[in-house]
Amino acid sequence: MRDLENLLANAFPEELENTPPAPVDKGAVRDKTFQKLGLEIPGKKASLPEKWADPVAKHRRPWAVLAACLVLAVAVAAGISLRPLLTPSNSPLPAGSYLELQVSQASFDEEQWAIRLTLEAKTDLDLDAPNAPSGYSFEAILSTTRDNTHYTFGGGGLDGITHWTKTGKDTYRCDSFSLEVDPDFQTQNSLYGELDFHLFFQVSFGEENIAGIREGKLYTETQFPLDIPQPPGAVPATRFDLSVSQASFDQEAWAVVLTLQLETDGDLDSLSTQRLYSWWGDLWLSSDSGDAAGSQISGDTLDTLAQWTQVGDNTYESSPVSLPIRRDFQREYSLTGPTAGTLYLVLTDLHSQTGDPVQFFPQAAFSVDLPDPGDTLDPTA
Numbered sequence: 406m407r408d409l410e411n412l413l414a415n416a417f418p419e420e421l422e423n424t425p426p427a428p429v430d431k432g433a434v435r436d437k438t439f440q441k442l443g444l445e446i447p448g449k450k451a452s453l454p455e456k457w458a459d460p461v462a463k464h465r466r467p468w469a470v471l472a473a474c475l476v477l478a479v480a481v482a483a484g485i486s487l488r489p490l491l492t493p494s495n496s497p498l499p500a501g502s503y504l505e506l507q508v509s510q511a512s513f514d515e516e517q518w519a520i521r522l523t524l525e526a527k528t529d530l531d532l533d534a535p536n537a538p539s540g541y542s543f544e545a546i547l548s549t550t551r552d553n554t555h556y557t558f559g560g561g562g563l564d565g566i567t568h569w570t571k572t573g574k575d576t577y578r579c580d581s582f583s584l585e586v587d588p589d590f591q592t593q594n595s596l597y598g599e600l601d602f603h604l605f606f607q608v609s610f611g612e613e614n615i616a617g618i619r620e621g622k623l624y625t626e627t628q629f630p631l632d633i634p635q636p637p638g639a640v641p642a643t644r645f646d647l648s649v650s651q652a653s654f655d656q657e658a659w660a661v662v663l664t665l666q667l668e669t670d671g672d673l674d675s676l677s678t679q680r681l682y683s684w685w686g687d688l689w690l691s692s693d694s695g696d697a698a699g700s701q702i703s704g705d706t707l708d709t710l711a712q713w714t715q716v717g718d719n720t721y722e723s724s725p726v727s728l729p730i731r732r733d734f735q736r737e738y739s740l741t742g743p744t745a746g747t748l749y750l751v752l753t754d755l756h757s758q759t760g761d762p763v764q765f766f767p768q769a770a771f772s773v774d775l776p777d778p779g780d781t782l783d784p785t786a
Contacts, residue, residue, distance in 0.1 A: 588636035642671025647767035
């Protein structure tokens, strides 16, 4: 091992360490290589000095400059905005730091049965950018409160809420906000007359995540009053005159079956009007010992009783109303054969907004032939 180290240490004498390498003619080596390979030596080309291209000076044409100025002047005079031409539709929209909102005008469109609002917003968001409807996410919720109950008229992307016009520095106006109102929902909850509305408005910005939610958002709230008309066809009635047009007995169901008629100044054929009232009633049958309550209206019978079809001028007819009779009740009061009965109804006006509810108590007498209930020890039969 020591001999190998001495050999490596003395392989290059010290006098060779400072000897410069011999110069090599690369061209001669190249020519010699071509000659040994039997190839023709290519002719030598004179090397050219390196040169940078001189910059080309653009000479402005006076007529082109003049034409551009004329186009700009015409666009400004005609009120044409060059912003859509200068701002790419897919350019990122700026984030915002504040958002304020107020309702400058509120009305009700009876033809479309919709609430229409003109909104004014102050914000550093770019609401009138060409790509604002897709670059921002808009949300609005309109609600009101009556008798300590909160009602929401709509949520999410309401019509026109994404279209804004810039009216000044950081000031925008929306003229196209509208919300259709469901007459049945309105009638059922007595949502008409002077109401105080609450509008929640939110704008989200930034990149959307996988769930479609943007990273930033601004929201604001405002209130405004509005007089909402009562839905057509939902005018409350002032009278109800009840009669029985047909009475029979269903032995399979063991029930008295009545077809009723009501004369009223209300439009009972309208679903909106039908929902204005709650219904209740019971059936009394006459016996030698006096009148007795034979059946009370409940369940599906109440649903049937609330549905009416117009059959004449201010006259409405119900579907057959089934009123079960207990056999033990018949035996107790000896109710067999031709029997007189009276149907009592109670109608409560649900749309009344002040004071005690308005109620009506129509009644109708009739006669029905009751079969013999038979002898049985089963009290439920």
